[in-house]
Amino acid sequence: MSVEYTNRRGRKHYLHEGKTKTGKPKYFFSMKAEGTLLNAIPDGYEIYEHPSAQVFLRKIPPQIITPEEVAIVQDGIKKHAKLDYFIVDVKDNQIVVYLCDQNVDALMEIALPVSSAEAARMRAALVESLSYSPMMQFVLESTQTRAFVVERWCFRGSVDDWIALDRSTDLNALVKQYGQHLGKESFYDLMP
Template sequence: MPVTHVNRRRDTYYLHAGTTRTGKPGYWFSKSAEGDLVEAIPEDYEIYENPDAQVFLRKVQPQVITPFEVAVVERGLKRYAPDQNCMVDVRGEDIVVYHAERVTFDMDLPFFGVRELPPSYRNYMKVMRFTLIDEDERTFRVQRWCFRGSIDGWIDLWSSGGSGPLADLVERYLPHIGKESFYELI
């Protein structure tokens, strides 16, 4: 039985194998069930689905961030930004928060039966990240994404107390997601 993964958009992906230009094994996911399908996930690899529902096979990542810390951010989103469409992803020492705007239609679409695009089909943008800066003390710094075309990148929020215990940063900064006050954070 080939390795498959159903992403959050309910698309089924099949794991394929091949060789790179240098002769090493290469792996990728495709919606096609044709070709060289893999029967088992290679050792030291894991399936990863990014916030845009793209599926990859990657080497197992070392866990710097604890599951408890991820849960602190996820619970914070439910408490401080409950009406926002957010998703959390861990990348190395970063806990990245993604946000998707609500997409509404000017007309009723009979095949959807809704006037709003379901969350699983929305595009998510990174908006905030919490970076572990002290592994012993478990302190973090917070940054927000700058959306100015010529300056796209992370902005440190040091001047407004942007480092400390994760729970404090979550309480202070997550309420701004999806609001005008987000753009005033510096």
């Protein structure tokens, strides 16, 4: 049985093996079920789904961020920002919060009057097709003190980069103080 992975958009991907120009093996996912398919994930690798729903096979990265810290951000955003559609992703020493680019409720309101079953199918199809953008990140500054820097994405044309807002060894406090602004106009007022 070949390795299959279904991403959040409901698309099935198959793990393939190819060769580099030097003859070394390379691994990749494709939606095609033909070719050199692998029956197992190679040792030292893991499946990774990017918030854009692209699927990759990558070497298992060293664990800098703990699962508990990811849970603090995930639960804190849900509790304080009261958002339904967001993704929390870990990259190196960063916990990145991606927000949905579309307003699902507004899009559902403009749909023609439909039965509740059709509305549920429409919402599910819409949720599968959502796109996400990075809006806030919590960067681990010190592995000894577990100090984090909270940054927000700056949308000024001349900047278009992360800007640091605050730092603390209390990740819960940072998430509570700054996470509540995600998805709101007050987010754009956050400045260092």
